[in-house]
Amino acid sequence: MTESRMLTGWGRTAPSAxxxxxxxxxxxxxxxVLGAGPRGLLARGSGRAYxxxxxxxxxxxxxxxxxxxxxxxxxRQGVVTVESGVTLDRLLxxxxxxxxxxxxxxxxxxxxVGGAIAADVHGKNHGSQGGFGAHVLAFDLLTGNGSxxxxxxxxxxxQATVGGMGLTGVVLRATLRLIPVTTAWVRVTRQRAGRLDSxxxxxxxxxxxxxxLDLSRTGARTGRGVLTLGSPAEPDELPPGxxxxxxxxxxxxxxxxxxVSPLFRPQVIGAANxxxxxxxxxxxxxxxxxxxxxxxPLDRVIAWNRAYGRGGFVQYQxxxxxxxxxxxxxxxxxxxxADRGVSLAVxxxxxxxxxxxxxxxxxxxxxxxxxPACTAxxxxxxxxxxxxxxxxxxxxxxxxxxxxxxxxxxxxxxxxRFRAVRRALDPAGIFxxxxxxxxxx
Amino acid sequence: MIDALGVPQSVLLLGGTSxxxxxxxxxxxxxxxxxxxxxxxxxxxxDSAVARLTARATRVDTVDFDAKDLxxxxxxxxxxxxxxxxxxxxxxxxxxGDQPAPENDPATAAHLATVNFTAAMNVGIILAxxxxxxxxxxxxxxxxxxxxxxxxxxxxxxxTKAGMDAFYRGxxxxxxxxxxxxxVVRAGPVRTRMTAHLPDRPLTSSPEAVAAAVTEAVWRRxxxxxxxxSMRIIAWIIRLLPRRLxxxxx
Numbered sequence: 037m038t039e040s041r042m043l044t045g046w047g048r049t050a051p052s053a054x055x056x057x058x059x060x061x062x063x064x065x066x067x068x069v070l071g072a073g074p075r076g077l078l079a080r081g082s083g084r085a086y087x088x089x090x091x092x093x094x095x096x097x098x099x100x101x102x103x104x105x106x107x108x109x110x111x112r113q114g115v116v117t118v119e120s121g122v123t124l125d126r127l128l129x130x131x132x133x134x135x136x137x138x139x140x141x142x143x144x145x146x147x148x149v150g151g152a153i154a155a156d157v158h159g160k161n162h163g164s165q166g167g168f169g170a171h172v173l174a175f176d177l178l179t180g181n182g183s184x185x186x187x188x189x190x191x192x193x194x195q196a197t198v199g200g201m202g203l204t205g206v207v208l209r210a211t212l213r214l215i216p217v218t219t220a221w222v223r224v225t226r227q228r229a230g231r232l233d234s235x236x237x238x239x240x241x242x243x244x245x246x247x248x249l250d251l252s253r254t255g256a257r258t259g260r261g262v263l264t265l266g267s268p269a270e271p272d273e274l275p276p277g278x279x280x281x282x283x284x285x286x287x288x289x290x291x292x293x294x295x296v297s298p299l300f301r302p303q304v305i306g307a308a309n310x311x312x313x314x315x316x317x318x319x320x321x322x323x324x325x326x327x328x329x330x331x332x333p334l335d336r337v338i339a340w341n342r343a344y345g346r347g348g349f350v351q352y353q354x355x356x357x358x359x360x361x362x363x364x365x366x367x368x369x370x371x372x373x374a375d376r377g378v379s380l381a382v383x384x385x386x387x388x389x390x391x392x393x394x395x396x397x398x399x400x401x402x403x404x405x406x407x408p409a410c411t412a413x414x415x416x417x418x419x420x421x422x423x424x425x426x427x428x429x430x431x432x433x434x435x436x437x438x439x440x441x442x443x444x445x446x447x448x449x450x451x452x453r454f455r456a457v458r459r460a461l462d463p464a465g466i467f468x469x470x471x472x473x474x475x476x477x
Numbered sequence: 478m479i480d481a482l483g484v485p486q487s488v489l490l491l492g493g494t495s496x497x498x499x500x501x502x503x504x505x506x507x508x509x510x511x512x513x514x515x516x517x518x519x520x521x522x523x524d525s526a527v528a529r530l531t532a533r534a535t536r537v538d539t540v541d542f543d544a545k546d547l548x549x550x551x552x553x554x555x556x557x558x559x560x561x562x563x564x565x566x567x568x569x570x571x572x573x574g575d576q577p578a579p580e581n582d583p584a585t586a587a588h589l590a591t592v593n594f595t596a597a598m599n600v601g602i603i604l605a606x607x608x609x610x611x612x613x614x615x616x617x618x619x620x621x622x623x624x625x626x627x628x629x630x631x632x633x634x635x636x637t638k639a640g641m642d643a644f645y646r647g648x649x650x651x652x653x654x655x656x657x658x659x660x661v662v663r664a665g666p667v668r669t670r671m672t673a674h675l676p677d678r679p680l681t682s683s684p685e686a687v688a689a690a691v692t693e694a695v696w697r698r699x700x701x702x703x704x705x706x707s708m709r710i711i712a713w714i715i716r717l718l719p720r721r722l723x724x725x726x727x
Contacts, residue, residue, distance in 0.1 A: 042654055049481030052613040053656030075612065087481060093562075093656055094612030347697070350481050411696050414482040414508055437481030440509060470613075473562070474478040474486065 047086040048348035052093035059102040070182045076468035079206040081148030086351045087437030088470035114214040120150030120207045132283035136214035140168045141331045150207045155434035156199035156395040160246045163387035169198030170390050175210035180462035196457040199392030203467050219280040221269035222330040228316040232259030239385045249381040251372040252306035259368050262316040269324040284326040286335040291343050300408040302377035350437050353404035356429040363427040371405050380406040393454040396432040441475050483696030484508050485564035489557050492570030493517030496669040500684035504692050506533040514557045516542035544570040544596040554603045566604050567617045573671050579633045593637035598644045608657040615658045615695050618645040622665045625712050649700045661701045665708045
């Protein structure tokens with residue numbers, strides 16, 4: 037089925053129109069690729085990327101979410117082959133009860149496996165497990181000439197596709213390696229930290245670590261936050277009578293869709309941040325939580341992105357090397373003084389980068405800041421791009437909706453190689469996106 | 478593409494020497510280097526605009542465009558889109574045609590109608606088709622407060638702008654869901670070359686102020702912009718006044 041639709045990313049900014057094809061089988065997809073017009077074609081998953089990476093103005097979008105079958109599943113080896121439209125949540129429902137889990141889990145379970153490969157998503161444990169792509173054993177890629185090739189780690193096609201934002205072709209199926217778990221629960225330890233430095237120190241102490249930051253304070257308290265550390269829970273830690281491997285999905289409630297955004301004023305954000313900070317324990321406190329509650333805090337509210345109103349929001353996520361702590365402080369201070377405030381800021385530690393040519397993760401600190409969109413933000417973020425690029429960092433393209441194009445090559449030194457592989461794979465330039473046009477990828 | 482914070486990559490100015498149009502281009506260039514296409518008749522003023530913009534734009538192209546010559550406009554616009562997508566197209570050409578000249582001369586009045594209305598409509602249809610194919614873009618049409626309230630000293634100009642204004646509002650509706658937005662700018666008196674010989678009227682603004690309001694309205698995906706904003710209220714009050722009283726206003 038084909039229909040013309042307006043699409044945006046999760047941030048609901050910069051809409052564009054595309055012809056959307058849904059529910060296509062392999063043959064129909066091949067025909068769509070061969071028949072793609074001058075504006076090209078792009079696969080789209082759940083639309084959870086924040087910016088315009090899954091939009092293709094005037095062209096074709098293939099909605100992959102109906103291609104969501106589990107093709108084969110080996111519960112003894114912990115290897116699963118799925119169609120790329122399967123969401124991580126759906127996959128976990130299948131594999132967790134058999135004692136297996138995805139090694140890398142991002143902040144929402146609604147992303148598809150195809151999207152997770154295209155963005156090479158990371159979790160709270162990047163230091164020990166790397167990105168999503170590090171656990172992909174193989175995938176089938178539909179390329180520009182209509183042929184399907186199987187890519188395995190080490191090949192150029194694989195490296196260009198992992199983190200390649202869908203610009204090398206359409207991932208049809210993927211085979212993933214899982215890790216064993218004894219329970220579907222996580223031991224979650226929370227503690228507040230009064231200064232950014234103590235937050236950073238805390239993030240070094242566990243495999244799974246994330247910090248929520250309060251960017252409403254000024255001075256020394258800028259960047260105080262709450263640490264959340266996770267580790268696999270043992271069966272004896274669970275509430276009595278629970279089936280240790282029963283996977284409980286997040287129970288979610290709908291968000292209020294508001295035409296204007298009265299919630300996201302600096303004063304309201306500041307007050308909410310204080311409450312969150314004060315309610316967190318001052319000494320470490322541990323509790324066993326169902327896995328999904330721990331991994332997918334954002335999924336507790338359905339369509340929470342609508343709460344930002346018509347203007348939408350942008351997420352600025354960057355990584356800075358560990359030795360650039362001074363720049364990190366500066367960037368955080370500059371973000372904290374943004375006109376309409378920072379509604380949510382999350383800090384994590386990343387380990388060394390993987391093999392993806394356009395993959396985001398590199399060793400360092402990564403901060404993701406949600407900012408209500410307004411035109412005054414443009415100059416501020418442009419200045420931050422310079423700072424981040426100058427310190428050897430980069431901005432995450434899966435979140436991007438506004439990066440200044442002239443810093444891209446500094447941020448992604450393997451861009452030239454990516455372009456070469458993409459040109460060889462897709463000489464006619466069939467696979468393209470609004471992001472690719474905006475940044476001349 | 479226009480990004481999430483309203484920064485475009487390319488801007489087309491139809492009426493390449495329009496001061497308000499150039500002020501909008503400058504406003505975008507203040508943010509980031511942008512590719513600029515100036516469409517207008519070859520002139521010294523156009524050359525000097527190119528020279529001035531070249532330092533800040535990624536690239537400046539010119540296209541021969543004559544608002545009087547409807548038959549040539551298809552080609553001119555094709556050329557304008559030849560180097561890639563146009564994110565913002567500004568329809569800024571127009572003539573004021575000081576009355577009473579057009580009142581006494583139907584040919585002058587018809588000329589006003591050709592440039593301000595017929596050509597604007599011709600261009601709007603071609604732009605809409607090109608941008609529909611892109612799946613994104615914004616058309617900024619410079620209308621006037623006179624379109625809503627013509628005074629007896631400028632009603633022929635006002636009539637041509639009223640036609641243009643109605644056309645672009647209708648175009649906005651017809652483009653719903655296409656990814657293309659239309660912004661109709663109803664500017665009050667603006668201090669420009671076109672109005673330099675007239676005395677300053679109350680609420681007279683500058684091209685820069687109009688440009689700031691336009692770039693913000695483009696980002697907000699508005700359809701009608703009154704600038705200054707108080708013009709909207711004034712126009713509404715005036716609509717309630719009896720005509721006999723209105724006639725006394727010059």
